[in-house]
Amino acid sequence: MTDQTQPTPGSRVERLRRAAGHSRERLAGLAGLSPTTIKFIETGRRSLTLRAAQQLAPHLGVRDLGDLFGPAVTLSLDVRPLHPAVDDVRKALTAWHVRVDGEPNSPEYLRGAVDSAWQTWHTSRQQRTEAGMILPGLLDATQRAARLHEGADRRRSLAMLAQAYHLAQAYLAWHGDRELCWLTVDRGMTAALDADDPLAVAQAIWYAAHLLRAVGRGEEALERLREARELIEPRVADGPIEYAEMLADLHLCMALTRARIGDQGAWSDWGTARDVVHRALPADYVGLRTRVSRPLVDVYAVMCAVDLGDPDEAQRRAHSLDPASIPSTERRGRHYVELARGADLEGAPEATLHLLAKADATSPETVRYSPAARDMLTRLAADAPAAIRWEAVDLASRAGVTL
Structure with missing residues (x-):
């Protein structure tokens, strides 16, 4: 037959x-x-x-x-779920202030507002919902200030406007129109260049590299990151501590970008980032916006190992990393998703589901909107052993995955 x-x-x-x-x-x-x-x-x-x-x-x-x-296969359009606040953020991004008057907020006020927004992003279990509430007002305030201030205050306001766009990119990365993500990258880079601030420019490049990598332009991302490194590296010795933080961040981004394209050179960049963090930053240092720290360096090691297709190395790197030490609820949730990806690579559905459940308990919105988490839940709900399938179906349902 x-x-x-x-x-x-x-x-x-x-x-x-x-x-x-x-x-x-x-x-x-x-x-x-x-x-x-x-x-x-x-x-x-x-x-x-x-x-x-x-x-x-x-x-x-x-x-x-x-x-x-094949003739009998339904195409997956890779549709991402929309967050309810996307429309409000879109309106804030595309509201051009043709006429601006009144008194602008001071650069000091804007810095406090931006720092508070990033703190919320890293400490909330529902970071996307809270960021969606904050972003429209933050974008409006920083846009107005950049238009109304002059001289040094305008440049400082522009640097804060760039940060507001970066937060909008972080919010939109897993949901919303891809065009909106590109808009935040372009606006953030323009604001940073107009601010004429090396740190702001390097940060804008860092965020641009993440999107370039996500759309398959990894080599271009590496080229831009090298330019940012050349801008920052000469300033580390005599500059504020934020320059060393930025240099470590750039090398971590380079490491992950190399890993995503299968380049074992990722470990060289990761090692450089680790050296910078251990040599130039205090042991308990935690970057405000990207959470650069000793635990985060270890998080990146796990991510690189998973993207290089080496679950054994990912397990080894994760062995001594206590997730509770990761100084960000959002990053902790993503770390559990990365561990789940490693378990998935090994064909261990029970461990994969357990780790996704840990991610959900840590940060439900990380699981709800992460493409990797959703993909694993879809397959677990369909193919997991009968003993755990109902748990997979329940978690997938809570995460809004259509079965």
């Missing part, structure tokens, strides 16, 4: 890759994806989205996406 089972999209990708003579690493580099993503797609641990198929097709000799999905 003939086997009528249709090949999966993942098996089709693998067959076409082998026929084209590409390794996973080679195909990942050509398509702007990570080798781990290719592996997950081929083994069925990650759905083949329309966007990924479009990136892969030219390098697999495919002109009709039906050759990847």
